[in-house]
Protein backbone atom coordinates (compact mmCIF):
# COMPACT_ATOMS: atom_id res chain seq x y z
CA UNK A 223 0.00 0.00 0.00
CA UNK A 224 2.44 2.71 -1.10
CA UNK A 225 1.28 6.17 -2.13
CA UNK A 226 -2.02 5.67 -3.91
CA UNK A 227 -1.86 5.99 -7.70
CA UNK A 228 -5.28 7.61 -7.89
CA UNK A 229 -4.19 10.19 -5.33
CA UNK A 230 -0.83 10.74 -7.03
CA UNK A 231 -2.69 11.46 -10.25
CA UNK A 232 -4.82 14.03 -8.45
CA UNK A 233 -1.74 15.92 -7.20
CA UNK A 234 -2.08 18.73 -9.72
CA UNK A 235 -5.67 19.31 -8.73
CA UNK A 236 -4.86 19.27 -5.00
CA UNK A 237 -2.15 21.83 -5.75
CA UNK A 238 -4.73 24.05 -7.48
CA UNK A 239 -7.03 23.85 -4.46
CA UNK A 240 -4.12 24.57 -2.14
CA UNK A 241 -3.01 27.58 -4.18
CA UNK A 242 -6.58 28.92 -4.28
CA UNK A 243 -6.86 28.61 -0.49
CA UNK A 244 -3.42 30.18 -0.06
CA UNK A 245 -4.42 33.18 -2.18
CA UNK A 246 -7.68 33.58 -0.20
CA UNK A 247 -6.71 33.22 3.47
CA UNK A 248 -9.15 33.89 6.31
CA UNK A 249 -8.61 34.36 10.04
CA UNK A 250 -10.09 32.15 12.76
CA UNK A 251 -13.92 31.92 12.80
CA UNK A 252 -14.00 34.03 9.61
CA UNK A 253 -13.36 31.12 7.23
CA UNK A 254 -16.63 31.68 5.32
CA UNK A 255 -15.19 31.44 1.82
CA UNK A 256 -12.92 28.52 2.81
CA UNK A 257 -15.89 26.68 4.35
CA UNK A 258 -17.94 27.30 1.22
CA UNK A 259 -15.06 25.98 -0.94
CA UNK A 260 -14.66 22.85 1.22
CA UNK A 261 -18.41 22.15 1.38
CA UNK A 262 -18.77 22.56 -2.40
CA UNK A 263 -15.91 20.16 -3.08
CA UNK A 264 -17.29 17.57 -0.67
CA UNK A 265 -20.73 17.78 -2.28
CA UNK A 266 -19.12 17.49 -5.71
CA UNK A 267 -17.53 14.21 -4.51
CA UNK A 268 -20.96 12.95 -3.38
CA UNK A 269 -20.21 13.35 0.32
CA UNK A 270 -22.81 14.17 3.00
CA UNK A 271 -21.99 17.64 4.40
CA UNK A 272 -22.87 19.22 7.76
CA UNK A 273 -22.13 22.90 8.33
CA UNK A 274 -22.47 25.27 11.23
CA UNK A 275 -20.33 23.72 13.98
CA UNK A 276 -18.32 26.59 15.49
CA UNK A 277 -19.80 28.84 12.79
CA UNK A 278 -17.48 28.04 9.92
CA UNK A 279 -16.69 24.38 10.69
CA UNK A 280 -17.45 21.82 7.98
CA UNK A 281 -18.02 18.11 8.54
CA UNK A 282 -18.19 15.49 5.77
CA UNK A 283 -19.34 11.92 6.35
CA UNK A 284 -18.39 9.06 4.00
CA UNK A 285 -19.92 5.65 4.61
CA UNK A 286 -18.02 2.56 3.53
CA UNK A 287 -19.19 -0.67 1.92
CA UNK A 288 -20.13 -2.75 4.97
CA UNK A 289 -22.81 -2.33 7.63
CA UNK A 290 -20.54 -1.54 10.55
CA UNK A 291 -21.57 1.32 12.83
CA UNK A 292 -17.95 2.12 13.59
CA UNK A 293 -16.80 5.67 12.94
CA UNK A 294 -13.43 7.46 12.94
CA UNK A 295 -12.61 11.18 12.66
CA UNK A 296 -9.91 12.87 10.57
CA UNK A 297 -9.18 16.52 11.31
CA UNK A 298 -7.81 19.36 9.17
CA UNK A 299 -7.56 23.03 10.16
CA UNK A 300 -8.59 25.88 7.84
CA UNK A 301 -7.52 29.21 9.37
CA UNK A 302 -4.71 31.59 8.42
CA UNK A 303 -2.59 34.01 10.48
CA UNK A 304 -2.48 37.82 10.79
CA UNK A 305 0.85 38.09 8.93
CA UNK A 306 1.73 40.19 5.87
CA UNK A 307 3.02 37.73 3.28
CA UNK A 308 6.52 38.50 1.94
CA UNK A 309 6.63 35.98 -0.93
CA UNK A 310 6.11 36.87 -4.57
CA UNK A 311 4.84 33.54 -5.95
CA UNK A 312 1.68 33.46 -8.08
CA UNK A 313 -0.58 32.24 -5.29
CA UNK A 314 0.52 34.97 -2.86
CA UNK A 315 -2.21 36.10 -0.44
CA UNK A 316 -4.64 38.54 -1.99
CA UNK A 317 -5.43 39.88 1.49
CA UNK A 318 -2.81 42.17 2.97
CA UNK A 319 -1.99 41.16 6.52
CA UNK A 320 -3.55 37.69 6.34
CA UNK A 321 -1.65 34.63 5.15
CA UNK A 322 -1.48 30.86 5.39
CA UNK A 323 1.83 30.81 7.23
CA UNK A 324 1.25 27.48 8.96
CA UNK A 325 0.18 25.29 6.04
CA UNK A 326 -3.47 24.91 6.99
CA UNK A 327 -4.18 25.49 3.27
CA UNK A 328 -2.20 22.30 2.59
CA UNK A 329 -3.88 20.40 5.45
CA UNK A 330 -7.29 21.28 4.01
CA UNK A 331 -6.25 20.30 0.46
CA UNK A 332 -4.82 16.95 1.66
CA UNK A 333 -8.01 16.01 3.51
CA UNK A 334 -10.05 17.01 0.44
CA UNK A 335 -7.81 14.82 -1.73
CA UNK A 336 -8.33 11.87 0.61
CA UNK A 337 -12.07 12.62 0.73
CA UNK A 338 -12.45 12.30 -3.00
CA UNK A 339 -10.52 9.02 -3.13
CA UNK A 340 -12.46 7.56 -0.19
CA UNK A 341 -15.82 8.64 -1.65
CA UNK A 342 -14.96 7.01 -4.99
CA UNK A 343 -13.61 3.74 -3.58
CA UNK A 344 -15.33 3.22 -0.21
CA UNK A 345 -13.03 0.28 0.55
CA UNK A 346 -13.80 0.33 4.24
CA UNK A 347 -16.52 -0.73 6.65
CA UNK A 348 -18.08 2.00 8.80
CA UNK A 349 -17.95 5.76 8.41
CA UNK A 350 -15.15 8.29 8.20
CA UNK A 351 -15.96 11.76 9.53
CA UNK A 352 -13.93 14.55 7.93
CA UNK A 353 -13.58 17.44 10.35
CA UNK A 354 -12.55 20.80 8.87
CA UNK A 355 -12.14 23.03 11.88
CA UNK A 356 -11.91 26.81 12.14
CA UNK A 357 -9.65 28.85 14.42
CA UNK A 358 -6.76 26.54 15.32
CA UNK A 359 -4.36 29.49 15.73
CA UNK A 360 -5.98 30.72 18.93
CA UNK A 361 -9.69 30.71 19.56
CA UNK A 362 -9.93 26.95 19.95
CA UNK A 363 -12.30 26.30 17.05
CA UNK A 364 -11.93 22.56 17.57
CA UNK A 365 -12.95 22.91 21.20
CA UNK A 366 -15.97 24.98 20.17
CA UNK A 367 -17.00 22.19 17.77
CA UNK A 368 -16.74 19.69 20.64
CA UNK A 369 -18.68 21.97 23.01
CA UNK A 370 -21.40 22.17 20.36
CA UNK A 371 -21.70 18.38 20.38
CA UNK A 372 -19.53 17.28 17.44
CA UNK A 373 -18.79 13.87 18.97
CA UNK A 374 -22.39 13.42 20.17
CA UNK A 375 -23.65 13.82 16.64
CA UNK A 376 -20.72 11.87 15.16
CA UNK A 377 -19.65 9.36 17.84
CA UNK A 378 -16.21 8.58 16.46
CA UNK A 379 -14.20 5.90 18.27
CA UNK A 380 -10.87 7.56 17.46
CA UNK A 381 -9.66 10.86 16.06
CA UNK A 382 -6.57 11.65 14.00
CA UNK A 383 -4.61 14.79 13.16
CA UNK A 384 -1.63 15.79 11.03
CA UNK A 385 0.62 18.85 10.70
CA UNK A 386 3.27 19.56 8.09
CA UNK A 387 6.63 19.78 9.83
CA UNK A 388 9.56 21.79 8.45
CA UNK A 389 12.85 20.43 9.75
CA UNK A 390 11.88 16.83 9.06
CA UNK A 391 12.69 15.32 5.63
CA UNK A 392 9.91 15.07 3.05
CA UNK A 393 8.64 11.49 3.08
CA UNK A 394 9.26 11.05 6.79
CA UNK A 395 6.87 11.40 9.70
CA UNK A 396 7.38 12.09 13.39
CA UNK A 397 5.05 10.33 15.83
CA UNK A 398 4.99 10.52 19.62
CA UNK A 399 3.96 8.05 22.27
CA UNK A 400 2.44 10.64 24.58
CA UNK A 401 2.85 14.40 24.26
CA UNK A 402 3.65 15.89 20.85
CA UNK A 403 2.86 19.52 21.65
CA UNK A 404 2.81 21.51 24.89
CA UNK A 405 0.07 23.16 26.92
CA UNK A 406 0.15 26.96 26.78
CA UNK A 407 -1.37 29.17 29.49
CA UNK A 408 -0.87 32.90 30.06
CA UNK A 409 -0.89 34.94 33.25
CA UNK A 410 -1.43 38.56 34.28
CA UNK A 411 0.03 39.70 37.57
CA UNK A 412 -1.00 43.02 39.10
CA UNK A 413 1.04 44.37 41.99
CA UNK A 414 -0.53 47.11 44.11
CA UNK A 415 1.76 49.23 46.27
CA UNK A 416 1.61 52.79 47.53
CA UNK A 417 2.99 55.52 45.31
CA UNK A 418 4.83 58.61 46.39
CA UNK A 419 7.81 60.91 45.93
CA UNK A 420 10.93 59.36 44.41
CA UNK A 421 12.93 61.25 47.04
CA UNK A 422 11.04 59.65 49.94
CA UNK A 423 10.93 55.93 49.12
CA UNK A 424 10.54 54.98 52.79
CA UNK A 425 7.05 56.48 52.69
CA UNK A 426 6.00 54.30 49.76
CA UNK A 427 5.43 50.60 49.04
CA UNK A 428 7.34 50.42 45.77
CA UNK A 429 5.66 48.01 43.29
CA UNK A 430 8.62 48.26 40.90
CA UNK A 431 10.95 46.70 43.48
CA UNK A 432 8.36 44.00 44.15
CA UNK A 433 8.03 43.37 40.40
CA UNK A 434 11.83 43.14 40.05
CA UNK A 435 12.05 40.63 42.87
CA UNK A 436 9.19 38.64 41.40
CA UNK A 437 10.77 38.58 37.93
CA UNK A 438 13.91 37.13 39.51
CA UNK A 439 11.94 34.74 41.69
CA UNK A 440 9.86 33.33 38.84
CA UNK A 441 13.07 32.23 37.09
CA UNK A 442 13.43 29.56 39.77
CA UNK A 443 10.01 27.96 39.14
CA UNK A 444 11.28 25.75 36.32
CA UNK A 445 14.88 25.48 37.53
CA UNK A 446 14.00 24.56 41.14
CA UNK A 447 10.46 23.19 41.24
CA UNK A 448 10.19 21.14 38.04
CA UNK A 449 12.02 17.82 37.73
CA UNK A 450 14.96 18.51 35.37
CA UNK A 451 13.89 15.52 33.26
CA UNK A 452 10.52 17.18 32.57
CA UNK A 453 10.26 20.14 30.22
CA UNK A 454 8.49 23.40 31.08
CA UNK A 455 8.83 27.10 30.31
CA UNK A 456 7.93 30.21 32.30
CA UNK A 457 8.54 33.36 30.23
CA UNK A 458 7.75 36.88 31.38
CA UNK A 459 6.87 38.78 28.26
CA UNK A 460 5.57 42.15 29.49
CA UNK A 461 6.43 44.43 32.39
CA UNK A 462 4.74 47.80 32.85
CA UNK A 463 4.90 50.45 35.55
CA UNK A 464 5.48 54.12 36.16
CA UNK A 465 5.13 57.28 34.09
CA UNK A 466 7.80 59.79 35.05
CA UNK A 467 11.18 60.28 36.77
CA UNK A 468 10.29 61.59 40.20
CA UNK A 469 7.25 59.50 41.12
CA UNK A 470 7.19 56.02 42.58
CA UNK A 471 4.08 54.54 40.97
CA UNK A 472 1.36 52.74 42.87
CA UNK A 473 1.08 49.67 40.66
CA UNK A 474 3.03 47.39 38.33
CA UNK A 475 1.91 44.62 35.99
CA UNK A 476 3.67 41.57 34.60
CA UNK A 477 2.46 39.22 31.89
CA UNK A 478 3.82 35.94 30.69
CA UNK A 479 3.42 32.53 29.16
CA UNK A 480 3.76 29.06 30.67
CA UNK A 481 4.31 25.84 28.72
CA UNK A 482 4.39 22.21 29.85
CA UNK A 483 3.62 18.67 28.66
CA UNK A 484 2.33 17.15 31.87
CA UNK A 485 -0.81 18.61 33.44
CA UNK A 486 0.35 17.72 36.97
CA UNK A 487 3.45 19.82 36.40
CA UNK A 488 1.23 22.54 35.00
CA UNK A 489 -0.78 22.60 38.24
CA UNK A 490 2.42 22.77 40.30
CA UNK A 491 3.68 25.70 38.20
CA UNK A 492 0.39 27.57 38.54
CA UNK A 493 0.38 27.10 42.29
CA UNK A 494 4.04 28.07 42.70
CA UNK A 495 3.58 31.26 40.67
CA UNK A 496 0.49 32.18 42.70
CA UNK A 497 2.29 31.60 46.02
CA UNK A 498 5.40 33.42 44.96
CA UNK A 499 3.38 36.38 43.67
CA UNK A 500 1.63 36.69 47.00
CA UNK A 501 4.69 36.20 49.21
CA UNK A 502 7.10 38.38 47.25
CA UNK A 503 4.56 41.21 47.10
CA UNK A 504 4.01 40.94 50.87
CA UNK A 505 7.77 41.04 51.51
CA UNK A 506 7.73 44.42 49.77
CA UNK A 507 4.62 45.71 51.56
CA UNK A 508 2.58 45.34 48.39
CA UNK A 509 -0.41 43.20 47.42
CA UNK A 510 -0.54 41.18 44.25
CA UNK A 511 -2.90 39.01 42.32
CA UNK A 512 -2.22 36.55 39.52
CA UNK A 513 -4.94 35.90 36.94
CA UNK A 514 -4.71 32.97 34.55
CA UNK A 515 -6.04 32.40 31.12
CA UNK A 516 -5.94 28.67 30.51
CA UNK A 517 -4.93 27.83 26.95
CA UNK A 518 -4.71 24.62 24.93
CA UNK A 519 -3.86 21.52 26.99
CA UNK A 520 -0.96 19.26 25.95
CA UNK A 521 -1.52 17.38 22.68
CA UNK A 522 -1.11 13.82 23.88
CA UNK A 523 -1.29 10.78 21.64
CA UNK A 524 -2.70 7.47 22.74
CA UNK A 525 0.25 5.05 22.59
CA UNK A 526 -1.66 2.29 20.81
CA UNK A 527 -3.03 4.76 18.27
CA UNK A 528 0.48 6.18 17.78
CA UNK A 529 1.68 2.67 16.90
CA UNK A 530 -1.14 2.22 14.42
CA UNK A 531 -0.41 5.63 12.86
CA UNK A 532 3.25 4.62 12.61
CA UNK A 533 2.39 1.31 10.91
CA UNK A 534 0.16 3.12 8.42
CA UNK A 535 2.82 5.73 7.67
CA UNK A 536 5.45 3.01 7.21
CA UNK A 537 3.21 1.21 4.77
CA UNK A 538 2.48 4.35 2.74
CA UNK A 539 5.90 6.01 2.87
CA UNK A 540 8.13 2.98 3.31
CA UNK A 541 9.83 1.24 6.19
CA UNK A 542 12.26 3.61 7.85
CA UNK A 543 10.08 6.64 7.14
CA UNK A 544 8.83 6.87 10.71
CA UNK A 545 10.77 8.65 13.41
CA UNK A 546 9.31 7.66 16.77
CA UNK A 547 9.37 10.14 19.63
CA UNK A 548 11.33 13.07 18.20
CA UNK A 549 11.67 15.88 20.77
CA UNK A 550 8.14 17.30 21.18
CA UNK A 551 7.38 20.94 20.38
CA UNK A 552 6.76 23.66 22.98
CA UNK A 553 4.13 25.14 20.64
CA UNK A 554 0.48 24.29 21.34
CA UNK A 555 -2.29 22.81 19.19
CA UNK A 556 -6.08 22.97 19.42
CA UNK A 557 -6.31 19.29 18.35
CA UNK A 558 -5.35 18.59 21.98
CA UNK A 559 -9.04 18.84 22.99
CA UNK A 560 -10.12 16.23 20.46
CA UNK A 561 -7.38 13.91 21.73
CA UNK A 562 -8.63 14.43 25.27
CA UNK A 563 -12.12 13.43 24.14
CA UNK A 564 -11.13 10.40 22.04
CA UNK A 565 -8.01 8.24 21.63
CA UNK A 566 -6.02 8.94 18.50
CA UNK A 567 -2.74 10.33 17.22
CA UNK A 568 -1.42 13.57 15.78
CA UNK A 569 1.52 13.14 13.44
CA UNK A 570 4.13 15.45 11.95
CA UNK A 571 4.50 15.09 8.20
CA UNK A 572 8.06 16.04 7.21
CA UNK A 573 8.04 19.20 5.08
CA UNK A 574 11.76 19.31 4.26
CA UNK A 575 14.25 21.96 5.24
CA UNK A 576 13.20 25.47 4.26
CA UNK A 577 15.46 28.42 5.03
CA UNK A 578 15.29 29.73 8.58
CA UNK A 579 13.30 32.72 7.32
CA UNK A 580 10.69 30.53 5.63
CA UNK A 581 9.51 28.18 8.33
CA UNK A 582 6.15 28.02 10.18
CA UNK A 583 4.59 31.41 11.04
CA UNK A 584 7.18 33.27 8.95
CA UNK A 585 6.11 35.78 6.23
CA UNK A 586 8.13 33.78 3.65
CA UNK A 587 6.64 30.40 4.51
CA UNK A 588 4.77 28.40 1.87
CA UNK A 589 3.34 24.88 2.29
CA UNK A 590 5.42 22.30 0.41
CA UNK A 591 3.18 20.92 -2.37
CA UNK A 592 5.22 17.70 -2.53
CA UNK A 593 3.40 16.64 0.63
CA UNK A 594 -0.09 16.74 -0.87
CA UNK A 595 -0.21 13.15 -2.23
CA UNK A 596 1.73 11.86 0.80
CA UNK A 597 -0.65 13.27 3.38
CA UNK A 598 -3.76 12.39 1.37
CA UNK A 599 -2.51 8.80 0.95
CA UNK A 600 -1.82 8.54 4.67
CA UNK A 601 -5.42 9.60 5.40
CA UNK A 602 -6.80 7.12 2.88
CA UNK A 603 -4.64 4.25 4.18
CA UNK A 604 -5.44 5.06 7.80
CA UNK A 605 -9.17 4.91 7.05
CA UNK A 606 -8.86 1.61 5.16
CA UNK A 607 -6.78 0.10 7.97
CA UNK A 608 -8.79 1.41 10.91
CA UNK A 609 -12.11 0.47 9.30
CA UNK A 610 -10.87 -2.61 7.42
CA UNK A 611 -13.42 -4.60 5.43
CA UNK A 612 -13.87 -8.18 6.69
Ligand code: NI
Nearest residue numbers: 324325326385
Ligand atom coordinates in the same frame (compact mmCIF):
# COMPACT_ATOMS: atom_id res chain seq x y z
NI1 NI B 1 -0.57 25.09 12.30
